[in-house]
Amino acid sequence: MDLNAKFDLFAEHWSPKLVAHLNDYEVKLVRIKGDFVWHTHEETDELFLVLDGQLTIQLRDRDVILGPGQLFVVPRGVEHCPRADAEVKALLLEPAGVVNTGDAGGDLTAVVERI
Template sequence: MSEEVVDLEEKFALFSEHWSPKLVARLNDYEVKLVKVKGDFVWHRHEDTDELFLVLDGQLTIQLRDRDVVLGPGQLFVVPRGVEHCPRADGEVKALLLEPQGVVNTGDAGGELTARVETI
């Protein structure tokens, strides 16, 4: 990672796939990732870490077992460690994720939506 200004819109223009986070910066032991999402993800949990979702464009629903959290542009939500959740978006959403280095996007669920994080 360089000591350059990161232009989020320029970075979003570099990819089109959904549910495949892209690494754009590091902050100590944390990774700043951009992701485009659309449709349903998988129910999963991260036993060892919280997960921050910051919506930049669109509307994202974070389904929890006891309620839904709906986020619009400029809103963020932290899913506490160990809490089962399932992100969903009816239209395309652009979001920023902040997670410790090495967090797997599908948590304990695994499966075909598990993404290898690449740097852009």
């Protein structure tokens, strides 16, 4: 699969797109820009792999800054808030059905579509 070709199919930010399944997990691509919402996923960890740009994952006790080729796993139940000053392209790996805004809900909650 050509991930760059998949990214060419969408431009919106904070709207993950499903590109593959791995057992009970979903592989999603997302464009990130600006601030997201503080949230948690009580039942699962969440993996962020940066493909392009610089992503900051804010935690209550520190910031994790990721560049291309770097990943971070947010442990289940840990409150976090992704943000990016300029656009980031990232890959997410999480169990099927995980809601992007976790327990926070709101306007940025995405309906995931397959591309």
